[in-house]
Amino acid sequence: AQSVSQHNHHVILSEAASLELGCNYSYGGTVNLFWYVQYPGQHLQLLLKYFSGDPLVKGIKGFEAEFIKSKFSFNLRKPSVQWSDTAEYFCAVNPNTDKLIFGTGTRLQVFP
Amino acid sequence: EPEVTQTPSHQVTQMGQEVILRCVPISNHLYFYWYRQILGQKVEFLVSFYNNEISEKSEIFDDQFSVERPDGSNFTLKIRSTKLEDSAMYFCASSERAGVYNEQFFGPGTRLTVL
Secondary structure, eight states: OOOOEOSSEEEEEEETEEEEEOOEEEEESEEEEEEEEOOTTEEEEEEEEEEESSEEEGGGGGGGEEEGGTTTEEEEEEESGGGGGGGEEEEEEOOSOOOOOOOEEEEEEEEO | OOOOOESSSSSOOOOTTTTHHHHHHHTOEEEEEEEEEEEEEEEEEEEETTEEEEEOOTTOOOEEEEEEOOOOSOOOEEEESSSSGGOOEEEEEESSOOGGGGOOOOOOEEEEEEE
């Protein structure tokens, strides 16, 4: 069955630390990949997406993600986090259908 | 910036009652979706809707669930007879396209509590 795994459930960092959140998916065909963020009390917002082309994609707020097809991975990175990055982060896959398949999410807490 | 809106933000109901969750998708979007997230679990796809028809649905979306676009702006999810296990956050989403370049925009969610 198609699935998305996010290995880090809860990450705690100090400001200016670097961030990498893992995402792996199981699907052999063409996929579209997304990272969504949910700030406290707010709705899911798209951080970045990969459809095709350059596997290193840049999103909003200094985030980037790298698609590694051979590893079925789409890890999210940010070189220097801020307190305002405190949120829940969701990786999602669209395996060429209309639905998104989400990971379980990673709660990021950034302390000043 | 246009956004998806949902009402109510929180709905409390008794088991066995019918509930209708409402969504107003982004105005030029043609594809609509419902997802849910049970507390502590992942966001799960329920149903997609296009051209006044369900285009895809998950196993969760059984006969107790229905969707409708009653007018040009609203998109509703009805649960006919709620169960305790229906307690969850329900998210509506919409997109301009389907398939390969499908980018979905989400609403803030409705928290449904079934007592």
